Amino acid sequence: MANEFRKQAENRSIDESCQPIIEAGLKQGIETAWERLEKQKPQCGFGQLGICCTNCDMGPCRIDPFGNDPQKGVCGATADTIVARNLIRMLATGAAAHSDHGREILEVLYEAATDKADAYTITDVEKLKALADEYGLATDGISTKDLAKALSLKILEEFGTIKGKLQFYERLPEKRKALLNKLGIAPRSVDREIVETMHRVHMGVDNDYINLLTHGLRTALSDGWGGSMMATEASDVLFGTPSPLSSQVNLAVLKQDQVNIILHGHNPILSEMIVNAAMDKDAVAKAKAMGATGINLAGMCCTGNELLMRRGVPIAGNMLNQELAIMSGAVEAMVVDYQCIFPAIVDVAGCFHTQVISTASKAKFPGATHMEFEPHSAVQTAAAIVDQAIENFPNRKKDRLCIPNNPADWTAGFSVEALLKALGGSTDPLLDAIKSGQIRGAVGIVGCNNPKVKHDFAHVRIMERLIADNVLVVGTGCAMIAAGKAGLMMPESAEKAGPGLKAVCQALGIPPVLHMGSCVDCSRILVLVAALAKALDVDISDLPVLGSAPEWYSEKAVSIGSYFVASGVTVHLGLSPRILGSKAVTSLLTQGLESVVKASFFVETDPDKAADAMIEKIDQKRKALGI
Template sequence: RSVEELSIWEDARSMLRKARAEGVETAWDRLEQQTPHCTFCELGTTCRNCVMGPCRISPKATKSGKLQRGVCGADADVIVARNFGRFIAGGSAGHSDHGRDLIEVLEAIVEGETTDYAIRDEAKLRRIAAELGIDAAERPLMDVARDLVDECYSDFGSRRKSVGFLARAPEKRRALWEKLGMTPRGVDREIAEMMHRTHMGCDNDAPNTLIHAARCALADGWSGSMIGTELSDIIFGVPTPSMSTANLGILKKDTVNILVHGHNPVVSEMILAAAREPQLIAAAKAHGASGITVGGLCCTGNELLMRQGIPMAGNHLMTELAIVTGAVEAVVVDYQCIMPSLVQIAGCYHTRFITTAGKARFTGAIHFDIHPHNAMEEARKIVQMAVDAFAERDPKRVEIPVEPVRIMTGFSNEAILNALGGSLTPLLDAVKAGSIRGFVAIVGCNNPKIQQDSANVGLAKALIERDIMVLATGCVTTAAGKAGLLVPEAASMAGPGLKAVCTALGIPPVLHMGSCVDNSRIMHLCGLIANELGVDISDLPVGASSPEWYSEKAAAIGMYAVASGVYTHLGLPPNILGSQTVTDLALNGLEGLVGASFAVEPDPLKAADLLDARIRAKREALGL
């Protein structure tokens, strides 16, 4: 395929050409090698859960009468549901284990094991503690923090009837979850139970397995991820609106360029802090650089963008291409969504590929084992290593293809409320008046099966034109940013109602709300709006979409959104189409159970129609 077919962006296209010229293989090349994919796997009808197998169910099973069941007797419905259940459990585990890492940092602060991290927002800590039932008013900060640590750890265990932040959901919704057996009791519990249920000979009723998949995802959205978001705010600060820039143009020819990649701010915040230290800047200057640039990739980039305003180099499919510029001294990663290929690509240049988490090691990488007690010390060594690598940069191989685009970031719920003067009322008035017809969260990834960012951007543009405000997180952020949608001036691309509201408030029609764990901010906001209106989340004129998703985590997000009552569009289907029962449930049956379902539609304009129709129906039902 031509580079034009692979991505909508000039920076990506230029780097794809350079990669081809320099013999560097990318995800797109490997996708071609992997195509066609195994049909059984695409349909979700392969099972490797025991060694009587592996087994596969033929899509033509009913006609031939053969290969209808695995050796144990499991049929397509059971196998698809089990696979999908484990898929959701994988995603929930990723977000939630990230959340747990923040509890560990807060614990290290409380126990005095680190001075590298601190409680940066005492007021938020006390507010969250009080929300979780801790006496937070007049006790010493560290006592409150210690109780908060215990409270959060307890959410991961088995001794609760429901997780702590669930109280943020409307009462109606909680009653529904209770009735359906979907109330998440503990993060690790639901994930472990999913592994148990999907062992050979356990849960052999597809709908029952899917109900638990929803419970597992709800544990992620309303606990694991939510803890991740709230504790990150407490430790690193609540995001407030600020300006930054995005695309590969943020890399500078004359600076030491360090890219942080992965998800958890715990490491990237330290790298940024070290890179701002005078002695390391002086070291960079001694090497002939004018300074140090720290740029973001993927979600840890989003975390630093939201709180520190660092520039974004790119999203998922830009991670390989960023190195191809030849201008990156170091890529520093923690975990999740980091292509193993980065080790090889870094090896083609002077780029140091540096891992920092014991649970995410890459053969061939340089490893620094970062913990709360040694984080700053190790971060300084990493930045020094990047500075030293600058001497090895080959200027003849450097190509920085574009100029950066301005973006606005930092829309935490606190910031949104602040912009509205402390109450949701003005926003809801705009919704009631129809100037804002509704909200759609566009979240998730890139997938080389789809022209990069064509659907992410196409959908966002189509929705704002229809006066539907867009909330962006994860890898959609950089997509929206590069398209010029994350600046107040983008109001000119919105419909008349949304344009007027954005112009009055000085905000963009697409609001950046953070990383993928920060989708919990959006769930929280849905809860706040529903409670304010005295309705359930499923009654709201809202929707969600992941047009270019690829990961288990994105599936978990989609699942908790639907289970929370949010109609959710996916640009491509999960591997479930081999089961009619599971597919029907996902696309239709869930509507009757939880008041929302999935919709699959590759065309972003048709997807906009679907979301628009949904919002129209919900507005009508509310009498708007």
């Protein structure tokens, strides 16, 4: 039986740091996402094909996928309408999640500028001035705080602006802007596009699948070149623009002799304060008095990525590691903000001493302790959270500890600014390497874990294949945490790259897989590809670059994939979206879009075949560019 459990653990994940914990959980009968997925099987076929509609109370309605009756919902909606509506509803939820996060960061920037949130300072004044300039604000003789106030208000206005355009959209190359303007899908404001999606999917509004999907692209653009980009830029102003640093990753970053606090979710606003609170000497002294040797912070998912990028805080794991971290028996507190947090962590925590502490008014977890975060009292809340974790240390059951050894080393912090600095101030060396063929192209690998895919396997396999073929990988989110755990993010990892890429990485002292941040930081990838296209005076769709989400699960990923495609980057998906119930929608998204936005989606579940297809597409782009 023990062997059986080990085999099961190895089948679930390639992350060696979590396999012993999965095995221990199986022995103890602790339910995790993998068990819950099994219990859901067979998952509803109508749902998987996207042909179940619950949009109104005449339904729910289902379309027969074999062409028999019924072929229409009670209202008359066809499979094409239902599939397109369901997809853009998902997309809008993802765009809303990113953008609402962005709005909150901007509100804290405003409060910091108006002395309502003293704990926050403006760290990157240079970026503040550059952004103010971009927004047409006078900067001479204006104090930093006044500038931050004016800028945050100006950007916040764009959530509901009536001027009909977003400033960051101007960052697109002229050719792309002209195309999007011609198609009529330039985003008009952030909230407007999301609200309009919700309007269009109501019964009896937009029933034309092409019209629905076209607006889906506009909504996604309002996320990529709007809400997400605002979140990235405002976070940089507040907490600093990332630059390369070293840290560690995987569940072995948890410490046997210290109070372990995990910071999980997406928003850095409170967690940055917890990083400070954990360094407080009274808190450390109290931890020691409680029998620990100190306080250890570890990130999880994108709150982790935010803290890693700017503060070098180690990361315990990505999305499928969240329950496993608690099952190490070594976590005193898991502090959560929002997005990608399993409700089930409260149940798993119930089997151990871990306290789940929720902090966002909009994300409460029944069974968790709620300690609400407000910017004006951030320092006190952070201190109280750290104190609660310290108090919980004596409750740890030593005989249930299962902390793996050997954390992996990694480097992160590759903002566009840091990359340009490494390149000597311009994109030219990168473009020269691409033109000469030393670097064949680049792929942005982003997104999540999904228990339908062996944890981290698709991410890592695709990355290994691409770098071996001289394709530079950049990325964000849980994909990058997978890469770090697999040892692909050290300068020495260049050894795993093909000769051209290896030489470039060694010359610059960078790894072949570059961590650019959290989910909202996919906007950094947009800025990078826009800069490359502008330097070559081509459209983004002409570049030998692709996007890939090998293990995606979230609605945010639907929005990210769509804004990449709308920006001209073809995107690989490792799992099919729920669109196969409509041939028309499937064909539009996987082929038809090429003639509209010069990019499209393709689905390939086999990581090797996906890597082959990406390399082929990169070579086609190179040929078309004449390089």
